[in-house]
Every structure is written in C-alpha cells, then in structure tokens.
Amino acid sequence: MILDGKCPSGPLAEKWSRHRNDLKLVNPANKRKYRIIVVGAGLAGASAAASLGELGYNVEAFCSQDSPRRGHSIAAQGGINAAKNYPNDGDSVFRLFHDTIKGGDFRAREANVYRLAEVSNSIIDQCVAQGVPFARDYAGYLDNRSFGGAQVSRTFYARGQTGQQLLLGAYSALSRQQAAGTVRLHPRSEMLDLVVVDGKARGITVRDMVTGEVSSYAADAVCLCTGGYANVFYLSTNAMGSNVTATYRAYKKGAFFANPCYTQIHPTCIPASGDYQSKLTLMSESLRNDGRVWVPKQKSDNRPVSEIPDEERDYYLERKYPSFGNLAPRDIASRSAKEVCDEGQGIGTSGRGVYLDFADSIKRLGQDAIRERYGNLFEMYERITGEDAYKQPMRIYPAPHYTMGGLWVDYNLESNVPGLFVLGEANFSDHGANRLGASALMQGLADGYFVIPYTIANFLARTTPGEVPSEHEEFRKSREEVDALTKRLLSIKGTRTVNEFHRELGRIMWDNVGMARSQQSLERALQRIPELRAEFWEDVQVTGSGAELNQELERAGRVADFLEFGELMARDALQRRESCGGHFREEFQTEDGEARRDDENFSYVAAWESKGVGRNPELHKEPLEFEDVTLAVRSYK
Amino acid sequence: MDLTLMVWRQKSADAPGKLDQYAAKGISREMSFLEMLDVVNEGIVKAGGDPIAFDHDCREGICGTCSQVINGVPHGIEERTTVCQLHMRHFKDGDTIYIEPWHGKAFPVVRDLIVDRSALDRLIQSGGYVSVHTGGVPDANAILIPKGDADTAMDAAECIGCGACVAACPNGSAMLFVAAKVTQLASLPQGRVEASERVRGMIDKMSDEGFGNCSNHYECQAACPKGVKVSFIAKLNREYMKSWF
Numbered sequence: 001m002i003l004d005g006k007c008p009s010g011p012l013a014e015k016w017s018r019h020r021n022d023l024k025l026v027n028p029a030n031k032r033k034y035r036i037i038v039v040g041a042g043l044a045g046a047s048a049a050a051s052l053g054e055l056g057y058n059v060e061a062f063c064s065q066d067s068p069r070r071g072h073s074i075a076a077q078g079g080i081n082a083a084k085n086y087p088n089d090g091d092s093v094f095r096l097f098h099d100t101i102k103g104g105d106f107r108a109r110e111a112n113v114y115r116l117a118e119v120s121n122s123i124i125d126q127c128v129a130q131g132v133p134f135a136r137d138y139a140g141y142l143d144n145r146s147f148g149g150a151q152v153s154r155t156f157y158a159r160g161q162t163g164q165q166l167l168l169g170a171y172s173a174l175s176r177q178q179a180a181g182t183v184r185l186h187p188r189s190e191m192l193d194l195v196v197v198d199g200k201a202r203g204i205t206v207r208d209m210v211t212g213e214v215s216s217y218a219a220d221a222v223c224l225c226t227g228g229y230a231n232v233f234y235l236s237t238n239a240m241g242s243n244v245t246a247t248y249r250a251y252k253k254g255a256f257f258a259n260p261c262y263t264q265i266h267p268t269c270i271p272a273s274g275d276y277q278s279k280l281t282l283m284s285e286s287l288r289n290d291g292r293v294w295v296p297k298q299k300s301d302n303r304p305v306s307e308i309p310d311e312e313r314d315y316y317l318e319r320k321y322p323s324f325g326n327l328a329p330r331d332i333a334s335r336s337a338k339e340v341c342d343e344g345q346g347i348g349t350s351g352r353g354v355y356l357d358f359a360d361s362i363k364r365l366g367q368d369a370i371r372e373r374y375g376n377l378f379e380m381y382e383r384i385t386g387e388d389a390y391k392q393p394m395r396i397y398p399a400p401h402y403t404m405g406g407l408w409v410d411y412n413l414e415s416n417v418p419g420l421f422v423l424g425e426a427n428f429s430d431h432g433a434n435r436l437g438a439s440a441l442m443q444g445l446a447d448g449y450f451v452i453p454y455t456i457a458n459f460l461a462r463t464t465p466g467e468v469p470s471e472h473e474e475f476r477k478s479r480e481e482v483d484a485l486t487k488r489l490l491s492i493k494g495t496r497t498v499n500e501f502h503r504e505l506g507r508i509m510w511d512n513v514g515m516a517r518s519q520q521s522l523e524r525a526l527q528r529i530p531e532l533r534a535e536f537w538e539d540v541q542v543t544g545s546g547a548e549l550n551q552e553l554e555r556a557g558r559v560a561d562f563l564e565f566g567e568l569m570a571r572d573a574l575q576r577r578e579s580c581g582g583h584f585r586e587e588f589q590t591e592d593g594e595a596r597r598d599d600e601n602f603s604y605v606a607a608w609e610s611k612g613v614g615r616n617p618e619l620h621k622e623p624l625e626f627e628d629v630t631l632a633v634r635s636y637k
Numbered sequence: 638m639d640l641t642l643m644v645w646r647q648k649s650a651d652a653p654g655k656l657d658q659y660a661a662k663g664i665s666r667e668m669s670f671l672e673m674l675d676v677v678n679e680g681i682v683k684a685g686g687d688p689i690a691f692d693h694d695c696r697e698g699i700c701g702t703c704s705q706v707i708n709g710v711p712h713g714i715e716e717r718t719t720v721c722q723l724h725m726r727h728f729k730d731g732d733t734i735y736i737e738p739w740h741g742k743a744f745p746v747v748r749d750l751i752v753d754r755s756a757l758d759r760l761i762q763s764g765g766y767v768s769v770h771t772g773g774v775p776d777a778n779a780i781l782i783p784k785g786d787a788d789t790a791m792d793a794a795e796c797i798g799c800g801a802c803v804a805a806c807p808n809g810s811a812m813l814f815v816a817a818k819v820t821q822l823a824s825l826p827q828g829r830v831e832a833s834e835r836v837r838g839m840i841d842k843m844s845d846e847g848f849g850n851c852s853n854h855y856e857c858q859a860a861c862p863k864g865v866k867v868s869f870i871a872k873l874n875r876e877y878m879k880s881w882f
C-alpha cells in the first residue's frame with residue numbers, strides 16, 4: 001500500500017494556516033458530549049489533556065506514574081528550541097525548519113517539520129505565561145544557548161532542568177482542568193490494549209496498578225502520548241517505566257509502526273560501571289557548548305589527564321568537523337566516539353569512554369560562570385561517579401536515548417486507524433532519521449498545545465458522540481485477552497527473572513542493532529530474538545498474583561512486548577539498505593566513514609503492518625517528497 | 638560488601654506491616670541504592686517470593702518518584718540527594734540499613750515502601766497554577782522579569798514534589814511544598830494576579846488534607862533533596878497575610 005500523509009497543498013509557509021481554515025469545528029455546546037482518552041502524561045499527554053479539557057471536551061487521562069508531574073519528560077535537561085531570533089543571529093522559521101529537516105537526514109515530512117518550526121514561538125510564549133522560569137539576562141530578557149546541529153542560539157532553558165519546568169507548566173494547566181472537572185485523571189494506570197470496533201479506535205483497556213483490576217474505557221477518540229522505546233536496549237537514558245507496550249499493542253491492533261530502526265544514541269552519557277547497572281545517565285548536550293571532547297592520541301594510554309600534554313590529545317570532533325566542532329550533531333558525535341574507542345583510544349577501565357573537558361572554558365570564563373550554566377549537571381556527575389568535573393574532565397560514552405520511529409500518523413497526527421491519534425515521541429512524524437537536541441520538547445508541546453486541538457475537532461465533527469458504548473462485545477474481548485496474558489505470565493514459574501531476559505535482549509540489540517548495523521548483525525539479531533522470546537515464555541519467573549500491586553508483572557508484560565518489538569526494529573534496519581541519521585549500515589558509508597544515503601531508493605517512510613507474532617509484517621511505504629529543500633549530503637565539516 | 642536490610646513490608650493499605658530482614662550480599666560500592674535493592678529483589682523472585690515494592694522512575698533525582706526513609710532519614714543521610722542518587726559507597730561492609738516508607742497521616746501506605754501522595758496533587762489543584770488558556774498570550778519578551786526574580790522563581794521551582802519535607806516534619810506539614818509553589822508564582826508578574834486566591838486556596842486545602850502545621854523545626858529543609866529553603870515559608874506567610882488586605 002502507498003500511504004498518504006495527507007499534507008495540505010499550497011506553499012510550504014501557508015500550509016498549516018490554510019489547513020486550519022479548512023478543518024471542521026465542533027460546536028462549543030457539543031464539545032462536552034465527546035469523550036477523549038489521553039494516555040501518558042509527559043509533555044505531549046499533559047499539554048494535550050489540558051488543552052482539550054480547556055476547550056470543553058470530556059477528557060479521561062491515564063498515566064502509569066502516581067502523579068502526572070512525574071512523566072518521563074521531566075528528565076529533559078538542556079532546553080527547547082524556538083525560532084524567536086531574539087539574539088538577532090539570523091534565525092527564522094525557515095532556518096529552524098531547514099536545520100531540523102537536514103538534521104533528520106532528509107527522512108521527515110517537509111510539511112510537518114515546517115509546522116513544528118512555525119508553532120515553536122507560541123510554545124515559548126505559552127510557557128512563560130504559565131510561569132515557567134526560563135533563564136533570563138540582567139535586563140530581564142530571555143536567554144538562549146546553542147545546541148548541536150545549529151549555528152544559531154535558539155535554545156531556551158531553565159537551568160539544567162528544562163523538561164522539569166515545562167512539564168510542571170503543563171501539569172499545572174492539567175491540574176487546573178482537573179479542578180474544573182473537565183479532565184478525569186487516572187494515575188497508576190497502565191494501558192494494556194487498544195479497543196478497535198469496526199476499524200475505528202473506540203477505547204482502551206487499562207490495568208489499575210494498585211488493585212490489579214482490569215477495566216475498559218470507551219471514547220470517541222484515543223490519543224496515545226506514551227513516549228519512546230529506547231528501553232528496548234535495556235540500558236538507556238529513559239526512565240525505568242518507559243516502554244513500548246501502548247504503541248506496540250496498538251500496532252498489533254492494526255496501527256502501522258513507522259521507521260522503528262531510527263534510534264538515537266546520545267553522545268554524552270556517563271559510562272556504565274557494572275552488570276547491575278539499571279540505567280544510564282545523560283549529561284546534557286548543552287555541555288558541549290563549553291566542553292571539549294578528546295581522547296589520548298596513543299592507544300591504551302593510562303596516564304592521568306594532567307600528564308597528557310595538549311599535543312598528545314586528539315580533539316577528534318574539532319579535527320574532523322572544523323565548522324561544527326564539539327557541536328556536531330548527535331549521531332555523528334556518537335559514532336565518532338565509538339570509532340576512536342574501537343581504535344583503542346578509549347579511556348577508563350573498560351576502554352569505552354572519552355573525555356569531556358572544561359579546563360579551557362574554566363580558564364576563559366572562570367569557574368563561577370561554568371557553575372552558573374551547568375552547576376546541577378556537575379553535581380549530578382559527582383554524585384554518581386564521585387569525581388569533581390571542575391578539576392578533572394568528565395568521562396562520557398554514547399547511550400540509547402531517543403527514538404525517532406513510532407506509530408505512523410498523517411499530517412493531522414491521526415494513525416491509519418481512524419480515531420487513534422499519536423503525539424510526541426510515540427509518533428514518528430518530525431525528526432526523520434535523527435533528532436536535533438532541544439527539538440523533542442518542542443515537538444511534544446507543539447503536538448499537545450497547538451496541533452491536536454485543531455485536528456481532533458475535524459475528526460470529531462464527523463463522529464456521533466458515544467456511538468460505541470463500553471458494553472460493546474469488543475471491550476469484553478479485550479479484557480479477556482489482557483487477563484489471559486496475565487495468567488500466562490504468572491503460570492510459567494520458571495527460573496529466570498524478567499530483568500535477566502531484558503538485559504539479554506538489550507545486549508542483543510546494542511551489539512547488533514545499535515550504533516552500527518550490518519546485514520550480518522541484523523540477521524543474527526533476527527535469529528537470536530525469537531529464540532530468546534521462546535526461552536522467556538518457557539522459563540520466566542513472575543511471582544505474586546494479578547490482583548494486587550505487582551511490579552514484576554508490570555515489567556514482564558513490557559519485556560514481553562520488547563521481545564517482539566526488537567525483531568521489528570531489526571527487520572526495519574535490514575530493509576533500509578542505506579545509512580541515514582541514527583541508522584548507520586556499515587555496508588553503506590563513504591570513504592571517510594560518513595553515512596551514505598540512497599535517496600533514489602530509500603526516500604520513504606517505512607510503515608509496518610502487523611500480521612501476528614512469528615509472521616512477517618507487511619511493509620507499506622510513504623514516499624517523501626521535497627519541494628522546498630534540496631537534498632544534500634549532510635555535511636558538518 | 639555484605640549488608641543486612643530491615644525492610645518495611647506491608648501487603649496493602651489495611652494490612653498490618655512489619656520490618657523483615659534480608660541479606661544483601663556482594664554489593665559493590667559503585668551501585669546506587671536502588672540497584673542494590675534490585676539485586677536483593679532478583680534474589681527474592683528467584684526464591685519464589687514477592688519482591689519489595691518501591692516507587693522509582695527516572696533514577697536521576699528529578700521525577701520525585703523514589704521515596705524511602707533510610708535509617709530514619711527521608712532519602713537517607715547524604716545531603717541534597719534522592720534515594721535513586723544515593724550510592725553504596727556511602728555505606729560500609731557489615732552495616733544494617735533500615736528502610737521504611739514515607740511517614741505522615743497524609744501519605745497512607747499503598748504497599749511496602751510505596752505511599753499515596755495524591756494529596757500533593759490536590760494541593761496544586763487548589764490553586765498552584767496560572768489560569769492561562771492555551772494560545773492568545775503575549776510575546777514571551779513582552780513582560781520583562783528582573784533576573785533576581787526569575788532566579789528566585791527558579792530556586793523555588795526546583796521542588797520535585799517527592800514529599801520528603803512532609804515525611805521529615807514532626808507535624809507532617811506540607812508548608813515547604815506549598816511555599817515553593819507560592820513563591821515561584823508570586824515572584825513572577827504572570828503569577829501575581831492570582832496570588833491572593835492561590836495562597837488562601839492552597840493553605841485551606843492543606844488542612845483539609847490532614848497535613849499538620851509548621852512549628853519551625855526546619856527538618857523539611859534538611860530533608861529536601863533539591864535544597865528548597867525554609868525562607869520560602871516566611872515568604873508564604875507574608876503572602877498569606879498580604880492576601881487579606
């Protein structure tokens with residue numbers, strides 16, 4: 001099937017405003033008759049639920065945490081982009097659009113990306129109005145910093161905790177709607193199934209994580225805002241509770257999964273220290289503004305930093321990418337780190353690490369200026385490693401961080417299943433094959449505050465409210481399926497823990513579907529994952545019952561999905577016989593080791609349709625057409 | 638290193654609870670406290686038992702989900718550190734560690750170390766926001782904010798809503814939590830407009846929810862993993878007085 005992204009016609013800069021004029025509206029008096037389900041309360045979910053509630057819809061919101069203030073978005077550190085051009089350094093909506101499309105290695109939809117850049121400014125205005133305490137200068141104006149992949153300063157930030165402040169802004173808007181009674185929030189609730197009736201999304205099935213009760217909710221539309229799937233790698237920078245279950249189960253119910261192989265490995269994380277390691281901690285990319293990345297020129301050089309003179313250091317990013325230097329985009333910075341470590345120049349006991357050094361900046365700007373900018377990050381680093389980064393360089397290494405792939409959506413953020421909308425990191429829409437720093441927060445809030453309120457109305461206006469009640473047969477079936485899965489997991493009583501399986505899967509994914517992939521490694525993964533899955537269903541040990549708070553059971557369900565999803569990722573990576581963005585196929589590289597894209601054959605979105613476990617999914621393509629940018633080799637040299 | 642853990646186990650809100658003993662063996666100094674508990678839990682599961690339930694998510698000290706009283710101190714003895722950021726190098730071989738859930742009337746136990754903190758959300762719902770609609774707001778630089786005020790707002794906004802302040806307070810008061818939100822919004826022109834209703838709404842709600850009063854013990858500040866200061870409580874009191882004039 002050739003998929004249609006339903007991008008509006010007309011000049012790029014007018015598409016969104018024209019489209020908005022064409023979209024149908026719902027009469028204010030009718031809005032409360034429509035029930036909308038919002039799953040996930042990160043930035044996308046919280047902003048969507050609040051905005052839809054404000055408009056008068058009847059919103060049921062679900063989140064797995066005990067409070068929506070704890071959604072995974074809270075952990076974002078560095079900042080959020082917008083095309084304000086406050087510093088007068090040449091930024092514009094077009095330039096933000098262009099940087100994002102180029103940063104994504106020309107694998108995203110032009111119209112979507114342009115709209116993202118276009119609404120970016122409204123996001124900053126909105127957040128300031130909510131009381132988000134962005135950084136300011138002494139005259140009281142908003143301050144900006146630079147981020148990878150851009151030559152302008154367009155990133156707004158709130159110390160090193162921008163995600164927290166933006167999420168608390170959205171959470172406060174959501175709280176206001178809860179008080180007003182337009183949003184009913186169900187915390188500690190995990191969506192375990194999408195209910196589809198006659199081809200349309202009509203509700204969800206949820207497990208109450210405290211009592212274990214499984215119940216269904218019917219609605220006129222469902223918005224999934226459940227984040228990304230980087231935890232398929234076991235170790236990632238994502239929160240422990242982040243998972244693929246909601247989107248993957250929607251996929252099994254007919255929604256297409258797009259570009260699952262596009263994953264982002266973040267260059268600056270604290271290296272792993274042992275087998276017990278449960279997650280990896282990101283050190284914000286903003287640190288690369290003032291930190292210089294290097295390794296010793298000599299292999300296996302164990303000398304302390306102070307004894308390695310400058311001329312014996314390889315500042316490899318500055319050397320290879322003179323114009324972007326330490327601010328080279330993430331995929332490039334990560335791969336370069338892997339390369340120097342593969343060459344034997346890596347540091348630390350494992351040899352999987354590089355230095356991020358602030359000595360020069362401290363000399364130039366003083367320690368206070370550095371503390372003002374990154375104080376909390378330095379503190380975090382010290383808390384974890386016991387090392388003082390004002391005195392010695394940080395040790396960093398790449399780690400899985402963000403996933404560009406997600407459920408396929410059209411320009412209206414609607415999936416191929418009518419009535420199912422997907423927002424934020426959970427969809428695939430805006431970042432192509434690589435996301436630029438500070439653009440995920442922008443996208444989550446763009447989707448939730450400024451896109452979905454318009455596009456969902458257009459869908460609802462053509463729907464009779466409450467058409468399918470929750471007594472419908474399909475809801476009962478869905479609950480039975482969920483119960484059956486729980487029973488099955490609890491009945492195995494094997495010898496290995498859920499965590500052991502997850503760790504093993506992570507190792508397979510990292511080694512074979514990680515920073516560099518090849519036909520051989522992908523075929524290995526495609527063989528190993530089903531084997532491991534079979535072992536899981538024979539030998540996993542999940543204790544306790546389904547009718548109580550049972551964290552092992554929660555994890556088991558998620559890992560069961562990752563064990564299927566990993567295969568889809570590998571399959572997608574195998575069919576994409578080119579290198580682009582975060583997807584690097586060793587067979588497809590230029591002589592100097594850069595990614596070699598193949599626009600002639602691969603300028604499409606790969607959207608997968610499930611055909612059931614163990615059967616090959618079907619690939620559908622959405623061709624990508626570029627009217628306003630010229631496809632070029634992405635050079636940061 | 639080898640440790641002995643005394644852990645609060647409680648099946649559900651109405652079930653009785655008690656401290657159970659566990660051995661944590663072969664723990665490395667680099668592990669985080671929660672990774673140590675992961676190791677213990679894997680052992681419990683392998684033996685067919687119910688693992689210790691505890692809340693956690695980001696493991697980066699920012700989501701405020703983790704919440705354990707360690708040796709009598711919320712989040713443990715390390716200053717400005719959440720449980721998830723506490724590392725085992727601060728313990729030594731042979732130590733006995735007591736691990737309990739947050740205390741406080743407003744925080745009933747859900748299971749083991751997990752408590753119900755929804756009262757904090759209800760405090761925010763009673764006024765901890767600016768009543769702004771999506772869209773239709775002025776340009777972000779239209780209203781200038783002196784850097785000092787923006788910094789004060791940010792200092793207060795550091796709060797991660799973990800509830801350690803309540804758990805540490807002998808009166809189970811949520812004053813520091815409310816003070817942080819009130820100070821953040823009162824320091825900014827955007828939040829000034831509703832300052833009076835906000836502070837009154839939140840203070841009233843605090844007593845409805847069963848939180849105690851502040852009698853200046855300052856335990857909250859000591860327990861706060863983000864260094865939110867009691868001086869904000871003074872600000873809260875001033876705002877509250879002001880709201881009546």
Ligand SMILES: Cc1cc2nc3c(=O)[nH]c(=O)nc-3n(C[C@H](O)[C@H](O)[C@H](O)COP(=O)(O)OP(=O)(O)OC[C@H]3O[C@@H](n4cnc5c(N)ncnc54)[C@H](O)[C@@H]3O)c2cc1C
Pocket residue numbers: 039040041042043044045062063064065070071072073074075076077078079080162163189190191192225226227228237238239241242243245246282401402423424425426437438439440441442444
């Ligand atoms: C450490 C870190 C730092 C980052 N820094 C930046 C930055 O500086 N700038 C930037 O732009 N981006 C940054 N990012 C990326 C950005 O934070 C995320 O991409 C973005 O916040 C995702 O928002 P979201 O609302 O789509 O999803 P999330 O915030 O992931 O929210 C989804 C929520 O849904 C919940 N959920 C999942 N499944 C279910 C289910 N079945 N039922 C119920 N609930 C469910 C999850 O627990 C989660 O809380 C960072 C990411 C990380 C990990």
Ligand code: FES
Pocket residue numbers: 692693694695696697698699700701702703719720721722
């Ligand atoms: S788990 Fe998020 S603060 Fe500890």
